[in-house]
Every structure is written in structure tokens, then in C-alpha cells.
Amino acid sequence: MSGFPGRPDNRTGDPRRSYQVRPDELEGAVRETLSRQVVLARPLGADPAGQAIRRANRIRRRRTAAGLALATVTTVLLSVGMAQLGAGPGQDGTPIVVIGDPGPSSRPGPTASVRGSTPSPGTSAALITSETLVSADGRRLVLPDVGPAERAQVLPGGGGWLVVSTPTTAGRSLWVVQNDGLVQVLLAGAGPIVLADDSRQVAWRDGGDLLMAGVVGTQLIGVVRTPAPADAAPVRFVGDSVLVRLDPADGGHTLWRPAAGQLPEAVDQKTLNVYGGLPDGRLVGQISTIDPGGTCLAVLDPTRHLDPVRTGCGPDLSQDGVGGVSADGRWLLVNGWVGKVSRSLLVDLQGLGPDTAAVSAGPPMTGAIVWSDESKASYLDDTGKLVRVDVGEVRAGKPASPAPVPGVPAGERPVLVTQF
Structure with a gap:
């Protein structure tokens, strides 16, 4: 390595490059900088139009998501007319079907009558059945599109009736019949069905299980299920519990408290x-x-x-x-x-x-x-x-x-x- 006389390090002496700028070069550089600033589009500090567009996009996305969710629920519960209730892996027996009515616009609505009933327009007379209700004082009411029935109870508030069908090879059904004549099936293919005295709860047998649900309007809510012996069947409600007969050919009952879980081991004989x-x-x-x-x-x-x-x-x-x-x-x-x-x-x-x-x-x-x-x-x-x-x-x-x-x-x- 070579050095320079008089310097202890390897730095050179005076710089070789000149820093002198001609006036025409300085003027050209200023003009170029200004022209670039004009061409470059800087974002505004506040952009009302952009904010409005972004807000609209967010609202549209939320509405689309909500609409898809609602459409999914409607499709499952209503559009096909039925949904399986309480289905689970490993369960035997015919599934209980909860039937949803697409609404009165999809079919003619029957009307309850005290003189009799006639088929709704466009409905085959061969498919029409009716059920006659009679009150304790002897008054008569005919419900078309319902039956044959085994028992009926007035809905809370007197808005109609809950009607339990007679047993058939396909099981039992539970109908809601409203005062305006609209008939809707809540259960089909069920085993024995019992209703609470106030018509706010229903219990039934489904395959190897007992189930209980609340009745609100034309829907079953809060369904609870528990395994049950082969011949066990609900008999009646005792408060919020269900009295269950363990064997129809013999004595013995137990009380199922759905809030407490499964059927209790201690039973009456x-x-x-x-x-x-x-x-x-x-x-x-x-x-x-x-x-x-x-x-x-x-x-x-x-x-x-x-x-x-x-x-x-x-x-x-x-x-x-x-x-x-x-x-x-x-x-x-x-x-x-x-x-x-x-x-x-x-x-x-x-x-x-x-x-x-x-x-x-x-x-x-x-x-x-x-x-x-x-x-x-x-x-x-x-x-x-x-x-x-x-x-x-x-x-x-x-x-x-x-x-x-x-x-x-x-x-x-x-x-x-x-x-x-």
C-alpha cells in the first residue's frame, strides 16, 4: 500500500471533482422538479366520495351476508316443508319430522265451521278429512283438513287448538289449528304424544328416545332428548316434569326432569x-x-x-x-x-x-x-x-x-x- 507525503492515513488530498454548477443547469433541475410535482397525483386529506363508496360497499357486504344466512334458515325450515328434529349419529328408529308450512299463500286456507266443511278450491275431496270438536256444554265445531284425531286442547290465549292424531302405522301427528282455519303439522311419525294442561309443552317418543319441547305459536322450541327403555312412554306432565310409564303391561313409573338430564334410576314399582x-x-x-x-x-x-x-x-x-x-x-x-x-x-x-x-x-x-x-x-x-x-x-x-x-x-x- 502506498501513502501520500505529509498524511498519516490513506486519505487523498484535495478533491478531484468540481462542485461548480452553471446557471442553465440549475434552472433545468428546478424546472424538472416542479414538473414532476404537477404530474404526481397526491391523495386528498379528506375524500368524501371515496368514503361514501367504501361505506356503501360495507353495507352491501353486510346485507348480502345477512340475506344468505336468512335464506339458508328459510330453505332448511320452510321451503321444502319439513326438517328432521333431533337427528343424531347412532340413533335408531324412524326419525321424527317437524313440518313447516310455507305459508298461507302456497295453498288454500280452510275455515273452521260450526255447520260442516267443504273442500278448499283446487283440493281433491278424497284427501279431505275433518274432525268435530265438542265442548263440555255440547257446542260443535268442525275443523277441516284435520283428523282422525284422538284428543285436542285449546292453545294459550284461545288462538286455536293443538290436536293429536289417532295412532297409525306411520305413527302419530300433532297439528296446530288456528282460529282462522290455517292448519299446520308440528310432528309426524311420532310415538305416543302428551300435552301439558296449558298446551305450552309437548312430550313424545322417537325411536329409542323421549323428547320434550315447548310450543310457541306454530313452532316447537327448546327440544330436549334422553334415552329411554324400549317400552317406556310419556303419560302426562307433572309441572315441568314428564311422568313416564316404563312398561305398559306392568306397573312402574318415573319422573323425567329434562333440566336434570336423563331418566332417573330410582323408579316406582x-x-x-x-x-x-x-x-x-x-x-x-x-x-x-x-x-x-x-x-x-x-x-x-x-x-x-x-x-x-x-x-x-x-x-x-x-x-x-x-x-x-x-x-x-x-x-x-x-x-x-x-x-x-x-x-x-x-x-x-x-x-x-x-x-x-x-x-x-x-x-x-x-x-x-x-x-x-x-x-x-x-x-x-x-x-x-x-x-x-x-x-x-x-x-x-x-x-x-x-x-x-x-x-x-x-x-x-x-x-x-x-x-x-
């Missing part, structure tokens, strides 16, 4: 039938005794696995399970025998004990028993005639007699409901 509840929440039912074929009436405690707290073993009771308790808990109508004659029996539950007695109230009962007040009840006999029971008259030795329901066609059986 004596109860054959449950007829209704008392104001304090206890139940009135029929229990087996140690005598072969012997049965007694009993007050059951649902908080203690249906243990009997009071019994009465006088009346000769049928085991068909048909019976009803008055709202005040005083009277029970139940099927039984007077000698060898099948009759409905009136039992004073206040006298339930060793000397329990029953008096003949009328012909045997079928279907629902409707207590219109604390001393009057109505039911249908096996021919479909209406029987009105007055407690005072029955206790005075005057059993009720059946009377035909006016206007019911021959061979058609009406369904008794609480009111219209």
Missing part, C-alpha cells in the same frame, strides 16, 4: 295409572296390591318417587287408565265396575281411606274428562255420545245418561275439548 293432580302438587293414581289383580286408589308424592301417602281400597277399578280429577281436588271420575256392570264411578277423595266408597256416575268413559267447575264434568262414552255429570245428582242416585251430539255424521266420533 306399584303405580298402574295416574288420573290427575291435586292443588298441592300431589297426584291421584291407581296402585297394585299384594292380592293378585287387586288395586287401590292412592295419593302419590312426586317428590318421593311416587310413594303412596294415602290409600283407599274400596272401589272395583278398571285398569284402562281413564279418569279425571276435579280442579279443587275433591272428586275423581274413574272407570270401574258396579257388580259385573262396567260403569264410570264418582269417588270423594276427601274420604279416601279404609272405607272409601264409589257411586255409579254413568256409562264407561273414553278419551278426556273435562271438569267445567268443581261439581260438573263431561266425557264421551264408547259410542261417541256426550255424558254430562252433575255431582249433586249422582250422589242423589241419578247417574248421567248419554246424549248424541247434534250434527255429527254417522260413524264419526267427536273429540271433547275444554272450550271454544
